[in-house]
Amino acid sequence: xxxxxxxxxxLSASVGDRVIITCRASQSINSWLAWYQQKPGxxxxxxxxxxxxxxxxxxxxxxxxxxxxxxTLTISSLQPDDFATYYCQQYNIYSPWTFGQGTKVEIK
Amino acid sequence: QVQLQxxxxxxxxxxxxxxxxxxxxxxxISDYQWSxxxxxxxxxxxxxxxxxxxGSTSYxxxxxxxxxxxxxxxxxxxxxxxxxxxxxxxxVYYCARVGMANGLDVWGQGTTVTVSS
Numbered sequence: 001x002x003x004x005x006x007x008x009x010x011l012s013a014s015v016g017d018r019v020i021i022t023c024r025a026s027q028s029i030n031s032w033l034a035w036y037q038q039k040p041g042x043x044x045x046x047x048x049x050x051x052x053x054x055x056x057x058x059x060x061x062x063x064x065x066x067x068x069x070x071x072t073l074t075i076s077s078l079q080p081d082d083f084a085t086y087y088c089q090q091y092n093i094y095s096p097w098t099f100g101q102g103t104k105v106e107i108k
Numbered sequence: 109q110v111q112l113q114x115x116x117x118x119x120x121x122x123x124x125x126x127x128x129x130x131x132x133x134x135x136x137i138s139d140y141q142w143s144x145x146x147x148x149x150x151x152x153x154x155x156x157x158x159x160x161x162x163g164s165t166s167y168x169x170x171x172x173x174x175x176x177x178x179x180x181x182x183x184x185x186x187x188x189x190x191x192x193x194x195x196x197x198x199x200v201y202y203c204a205r206v207g208m209a210n211g212l213d214v215w216g217q218g219t220t221v222t223v224s225s
Contacts, residue, residue, distance in 0.1 A: 001169065034211035036153075043202055043218050044153065049211030087153055091210045096168050097155040 002026050002090055006100035012108040019075040021103045023088035028068045029095075035064055035073045036087045038102075044087060048073065075105075083107055110135035112203050112216035120197075120223050126190040130203030130216055137161050137179065141206035142186045144177060146199040147218075154199075158206055159186055193223045 003026040013019050023033065031051040036044035046055045048064035051071055061076040075082055088100040116128035130142065143158035157167035159177040167175050171190070179186040190197060200218040207213035 032210065036212070038153075043204075043215035044212070045215070046207070046211045046213045049207065049209045049213075053209065055211065055213065089153075089155070089212070091206075096166070097158075099153040099155065102152045 002029060002092060002095045002098055004088055004090055004098050004100040006086075006088055006103050008103060009101065010104045010106060012106045013078050014108045015078055015080055017078045017108075019078050019082075019105060021073045021086055021088075021105075023066075023071045023073070023100050025069045025071075025090055029090045029092045031067050032090055032092045033064075033066065033071050034089045034091065035062075036089065037082075037084045038087065039084045047086075078105070110205060110214050112205065112214055114201060114203050114216045114219040116219060116221070118220055118222060120193055120221060121225050122194055122223055123192055126188070126193050126197060126221055126223070128188045128201055128203075128219065128221070130186050130188075132184045132186070132205075137181050137184045137186070140208075142177075142179065143204045143206055143212060144188045145202045145204060145212070146197075147202070148196070148199045156188065156190075156201075195223050197221070198223045 005024045007022045033051045035048040038044040052064045085102045085104045113131045120126045138161045141158045144156040159165045159179045174191045176189040202218045203216045204212040205214040
């Protein structure tokens with residue numbers, strides 16, 4: 001199976017900060033990667049698919065980049081609504097799908 | 109817009125079968141894959157598997173021996189069956205649509221299933 005490792009596990013930041021979350025795959029997944037945001041008690045919400053495509057309705061302060069085994073999610077200017085847990089997920093068609101362990105973005 | 113709603117028992121006894129249904133409304137069940145994901149209390153997300161509207165499936169190898177996901181296009185719903193459950197299967201279970209670019213783009217609200225005698 002392809003293992004997905006996110007870093008950091010927890011991130012403390014302030015409103016207006018630039019936030020970067022990294023996701024590494026144990027083998028190449030091309031660009032078959034998505035990012036999700038989850039708030040307590042809610043279902044995850046798709047932010048980015050195919051590593052860098054912004055889902056409809058998602059603010060442009062969210063962006064994704066990467067291919068192969070290294071990926072990043074960037075929030076250009078953290079807003080109060082962005083404090084949440086973020087997950088990456090690989091969906092390589094030749095392997096079972098897997099999620100990263102999550103990155104919790106907390107208020108500093 | 110497409111909406112998903114999970115339904116099923118909230119409590120299942122150990123060694124029995126967990127059965128959940130996801131009802132799809134506001135859109136077609138055809139041309140998409142439909143997935144189940146779970147989240148144990150305080151933990152991360154685990155992909156369980158998906159079913160294509162044709163009935164073809166793919167499962168998480170760690171659960172494959174106990175899982176069946178099926179689709180009923182006439183009822184616009186798909187289902188999860190997880191056999192021989194233990195306490196470690198206690199989780200919030202989500203159903204989701206696999207979007208055309210393969211991200212999970214529509215999610216149900218989730219349903220909590222507790223395995224306990």
